[in-house]
Amino acid sequence: MVTVTKHISVTVNGALRQAEVEPRLLLAHFLRDVLDLTGTHIGCDTSQCGACTVMVNGEAVKSCTMLAVQADGAAVTTVEGLGQMDAMHPIQQGFWEKHGLQCGFCTPGVMMAMVGLLKENPDPSEEEIRDGLEGVICRCTGYQFIVSAVQHAAKLIREAEETKQAMANAGEGR
Structure with a gap:
């Protein structure tokens, strides 16, 4: 054959x-x-x-x-x-700092789904994060630590963008 x-x-x-x-x-x-x-x-x-x-x-x-x-x-x-230990993506950093995983099996899929959510909505509410998690099943958690990790990642992304904008503005003032 x-x-x-x-x-x-x-x-x-x-x-x-x-x-x-x-x-x-x-x-x-x-x-x-x-x-x-x-x-x-x-x-x-x-x-x-x-x-x-x-x-x-x-x-x-x-x-x-x-x-x-x-x-x-x-x-x-x-x-x-997404990133490495010395240069984590904000979603990885959020999961690390806010303990957004338990067994870890679903974590890669959750992270990737949330990268997509944060790309579309950089400041999601808790309800929007939970809606974005539909179709990604975690059998270990009640999702609260995941939600906290995504909220933290969104904050990190916003802060990085604000810093980038401030630096760009400072460069224009020269």
Whole structure:
């Protein structure tokens, strides 16, 4: 039996990645099994839990609902692409400082979904954060620490933007 494959090129976490994949391969499995980016978790394979959420061209997507061939030419960001310990993304820093996780299984998907929310709404209310968490299931928490972590991340993003604006304004005054 001959296996049919398709060549794809995907920019993942800023790096161009190319591979031959079967047309039926899910993006989640491409990231985990082909690229060895295991931060994208698979909890259900039915798009219910959200543990597999990644950013595709700047939009939060459940990677178990998308084929790898559909990502051909796209830019994908996984939790590994958010930041590092010495330069954390504000959502990572928020989860770190406000204890936004327990077991950690859902955390990558929650973080990626919340990156999408904060991109659309940089100052969400608690209700808007909880609405944004729909489709991402955490079985360990009552979500309060997650909400606090997202609120803190939003504050960090606003403060960084204010600092950036102040520096730009100071540069104009010279």
